[in-house]
Amino acid sequence: MGIQERKTRHKEDLRKRILEAAKKLFLTAGYEATSIRKIAKEIEFSPTTIYLYYKDKSDIIYALHQEGFQLLRQNFQPLMQVESPFERLKALGRCYIKFAFEHPDFYELMFVMKDPMEHLEINCVEASWEDGERVFDFLLKTVRDGQDQGYFKGLDATHVAMEAWASVHGMCALYVSGHLRSMMHVVFGDEDQERMIENAFRVLVHYLESTK
Amino acid sequence: MGIQERKTRHKEDLRKRILEAAKKLFLTAGYEATSIRKIAKEIEFSPTTIYLYYKDKSDIIYALHQEGFQLLRQNFQPLMQVESPFERLKALGRCYIKFAFEHPDFYELMFVMKDPMEHLEINCVEASWEDGERVFDFLLKTVRDGQDQGYFKGLDATHVAMEAWASVHGMCALYVSGHLRSMMHVVFGDEDQERMIENAFRVLVHYLESTK
DNA sequence: AAAAATAGTGAACACTGTTAAGTTTCACAA
DNA sequence: TTGTGAAACTTAACAGTGTTCACTATTTTT
Incomplete structure (x- = not known):
């Protein structure tokens, strides 16, 4: 179960990284600038990936x-x-x-x-x-x-x-x-x-x- | 100057009609729904026309x-x-x-x-x-x-x-x-x-x- | 009649959130 | 070792946004 655990942790990690990126954008550039696409660019993932971690x-x-x-x-x-x-x-x-x-x-x-x-x-x-x-x-x-x-x-x-x-x-x-x-x-x-x-x-x- | 006047009035008219359309959309469907394109559709003009009467x-x-x-x-x-x-x-x-x-x-x-x-x-x-x-x-x-x-x-x-x-x-x-x-x-x-x-x-x- | 000004438009740009379909990766059983 | 199935991720697209540029008619003026 060690692998499963690590994967889960990794997944939680990315969820957190998305939120961190969103927060960074939000606090530095405001609400308007906090778009899904910009968050994605920030964490270097595709925009669609975000939808695997947050509903919308x-x-x-x-x-x-x-x-x-x-x-x-x-x-x-x-x-x-x-x-x-x-x-x-x-x-x-x-x-x-x-x-x-x-x-x-x-x-x-x-x-x-x-x-x-x-x-x-x-x-x-x-x-x-x-x-x-x-x-x-x-x-x-x-x-x-x-x-x-x-x-x-x-x-x-x-x-x-x-x-x-x-x-x-x-x-x-x-x-x-x-x-x-x-x-x-x-x-x-x-x-x-x-x-x-x-x-x-x-x-x-x-x-x-x-x-x- | 009668013609010039009528034209000016006509122009003011359209300006007013744009605002009326905007108000209608705003009050019935909310701020989010009040887009330039929808206002244009409401008054049956092209979206670009609106920019001839309002800056943005x-x-x-x-x-x-x-x-x-x-x-x-x-x-x-x-x-x-x-x-x-x-x-x-x-x-x-x-x-x-x-x-x-x-x-x-x-x-x-x-x-x-x-x-x-x-x-x-x-x-x-x-x-x-x-x-x-x-x-x-x-x-x-x-x-x-x-x-x-x-x-x-x-x-x-x-x-x-x-x-x-x-x-x-x-x-x-x-x-x-x-x-x-x-x-x-x-x-x-x-x-x-x-x-x-x-x-x-x-x-x-x-x-x-x-x-x- | 030619030139100029006016009114309006179509197509495009650069964005937005979101989804469907497709691809890659990878642990695990045969 | 190889095949399988699930999980992770991406590409491409849809439908929408504000806005601008180049273009076309129409009308007025010269």
């Missing part, structure tokens, strides 16, 4: 989507240790925004693009978006912990979490899509995008804080 | 983007008469969300897709996003009017407006991209998307109200 393009895109969430969770890891729920909530927001600024392509793939969600609905049973669920659960738990400390009185934790997510996502989405940029040097002065979002985030934190 | 595809897409803003402003029109700034602010938010739910394709084109912003940066001098500016200015003015009535004490109007926009945009963006949908029947019960956003919006309104 959306399958590869979804795998990248998942890699993005792995990266995000790595960023969240240290926040687990913050004991004060409110501090943790603030840090969570800041970390989320930082991620979007540092990895705009990943952010778009994870929270803006329709393709991965469509892939999910078509290919996965019960269409469960586990990656999104895990992130939201962390946020929801933090909000609930905050309620135990007297924050968000008379408000539903789910709705508070949803509002907070939407708020921060809105800022990040406007940033990665370029809408914020197009707005900036028209409406405001020299204040840069990062600073603008920082200030908007402060307003949100102010709101959250004043619920105690 | 992004030029058509941007024209649609502008049509969307015209429609949004029409929706905003009645709100101008609301005298109470806070009531106007609430109505503005609700109207914005309603627009996104009623015209998700337009919403995506106007506030999510990168293409129109890129078109702007490439083709327009000073890259001024006038459409976005006008909407934001209306929001900003409403916030300032609210401040005159004692709301948003100690907060910068621009940052309050930005936070509010991001908040509501976040909800709409999560809706139109399908991320909210993928989340719903995993994390929450039967509560539908519209209801969820309604509740999140209520939370935002609660925050805003409590600044007085």
Whole structure:
């Protein structure tokens, strides 16, 4: 069975190499440039070979989507240790925004693009978006912990979490899509995008804080 | 000059017909289905003819983007008469969300897709996003009017407006991209998307109200 | 009537995702 | 050692995309 094993490993290897090539193209040249043919050229195989390892393009895109969430969770890891729920909530927001600024392509793939969600609905049973669920659960738990400390009185934790997510996502989405940029040097002065979002985030934190 | 005029009118006519065909395809079959060739087939002209009236595809897409803003402003029109700034602010938010739910394709084109912003940066001098500016200015003015009535004490109007926009945009963006949908029947019960956003919006309104 | 400007088109280029059919490689049984 | 069958991979093609160039009619102007 040694040979069979080696073959399997070799096969898994190529699957991984395809994803690595896709990631490289995606991060250096963007989504548009990540074509099956270019991935094939990158790993020096024929385009059709890729279809032996991934069902279709959306399958590869979804795998990248998942890699993005792995990266995000790595960023969240240290926040687990913050004991004060409110501090943790603030840090969570800041970390989320930082991620979007540092990895705009990943952010778009994870929270803006329709393709991965469509892939999910078509290919996965019960269409469960586990990656999104895990992130939201962390946020929801933090909000609930905050309620135990007297924050968000008379408000539903789910709705508070949803509002907070939407708020921060809105800022990040406007940033990665370029809408914020197009707005900036028209409406405001020299204040840069990062600073603008920082200030908007402060307003949100102010709101959250004043619920105690 | 009668003949010259008629010809010009005829030419403008075809330009309009191209846009109408593009809009029809866009609204019935989505962005992906709106190809130059399909637009050409719709108006029964050769694909190359379209290039005599529009510089390229992004030029058509941007024209649609502008049509969307015209429609949004029409929706905003009645709100101008609301005298109470806070009531106007609430109505503005609700109207914005309603627009996104009623015209998700337009919403995506106007506030999510990168293409129109890129078109702007490439083709327009000073890259001024006038459409976005006008909407934001209306929001900003409403916030300032609210401040005159004692709301948003100690907060910068621009940052309050930005936070509010991001908040509501976040909800709409999560809706139109399908991320909210993928989340719903995993994390929450039967509560539908519209209801969820309604509740999140209520939370935002609660925050805003409590600044007085 | 000749020249010039205008409007529109056909064919092609360089791409895209994807599939059907064919070829090469290679472990394993006779 | 040779034949066999499966696995791995490729070639060629299909149907589509945005876009451009060279060409043809048509109409206006000289």
